[in-house]
Amino acid sequence: MSAAPVLSVEGLSVTFATPRGPARAVDGVSFALRPGERLGLVGESGSGKTTTALALMRLLKPPARIESGRILLGGTDLVAAPEPALRRLRAARIALVPQGAMNALNPVLTCGAQFADMFAAHGAPGGPARIAGLLRSVGLEPGVADLYPHQLSGGMKQRVCIALAMALGPAVIVADEPTSALDVVVQKQVMTTLVRVQRELGAAIVMVGHDMGLMAQAVHRIGVMYAGRLVEIGPVRRIFAAPRHPYTRMLVESLPGFGARGVFRGIAGLPPSLVDLPPGCAFAPRCPRAEARCTRERPEARAAGADGEVRCHRAEEGDDAA
DSSP: OOSOOSEEEEEEEEEEOOTTSOEEEEEEEEEEEOTTOEEEEEOSTTSSHHHHHHHHTTOOOTTEEEEEEEEEETTEETTTOOHHHHHHHBTTTEEEEOSOHHHHSOTTSOHHHHHHHHHHHTTOOOOHHHHHHHHHHTTOOGGGGGSOGGGSOHHHHHHHHHHHHHTTOOSEEEEESTTTTSOHHHHHHHHHHHHHHHHHHTOEEEEEOSOHHHHHTTOSEEEEEETTEEEEEEEHHHHHHSOOSHHHHHHHHTSOOSSSOOOOOOOOSOOOOSSSOOSSOTTGGGOTTOOHHHHHSOOOOEEOSTTOEEOOHHHHTTOTTO
């Protein structure tokens, strides 16, 4: 994957205005996405994954605002782009597979009418045959076009959302927890459909999720977020085999296995308040390997193997066990 990035995120920061002061939900996040690449963003609830995904689409609403950074899609900075330009780019160049398919689909329109609306908004050709082809591509019968969202199962609704996202052939697909609220069998089916569609389009994908095991089967690289920061990013095999950040290691160790039964290993403590982050490393209060330096100095990104970065003082010292 040596092609130029199709999406570049540079120093993205997002804050929410609160009565207690600004809460920085995304803090200086940077990454690049190559054509055809699949990047997964993982972390606990509140780590900034979904806020990052919505920022990429410029779909954040007050009290949230993008405080700084750039989101480069081709030659266009989405942060600086006016709303009319964004409306032309959404779905055509960057598309969203939302977390809640039932809430994303219009309940008073048939699925076919929702495809027709999108084609009309972008001046793109699309009739019944085109819609039928899109539905078949995600494993649905053409007759689904005549049904309303409430007549579909959760998995079918999610497949309709995937078909809508791919309809105009975008260069980037943002999938925000596309398998949430689905049973494990349907999760696998939806994930398989999404990956197959992404490959057929040659699009890149940013996938947000909690399930690191499911993510490991679908993405090329994983980015681990904590307290709004991207604390580690790297190839999926390296992340699982040799995580460099203590938080990443603890996430991996908390996954259930098929081997001998053992003691469940969770992560003690709670994430910090985004309004009042501790000095130094935000993970230090929960980190079993924290030292005095961790509580004073904020770690900056350092190289971690091929095509990877980590924000950890212990990793800075070349401690691969960190």
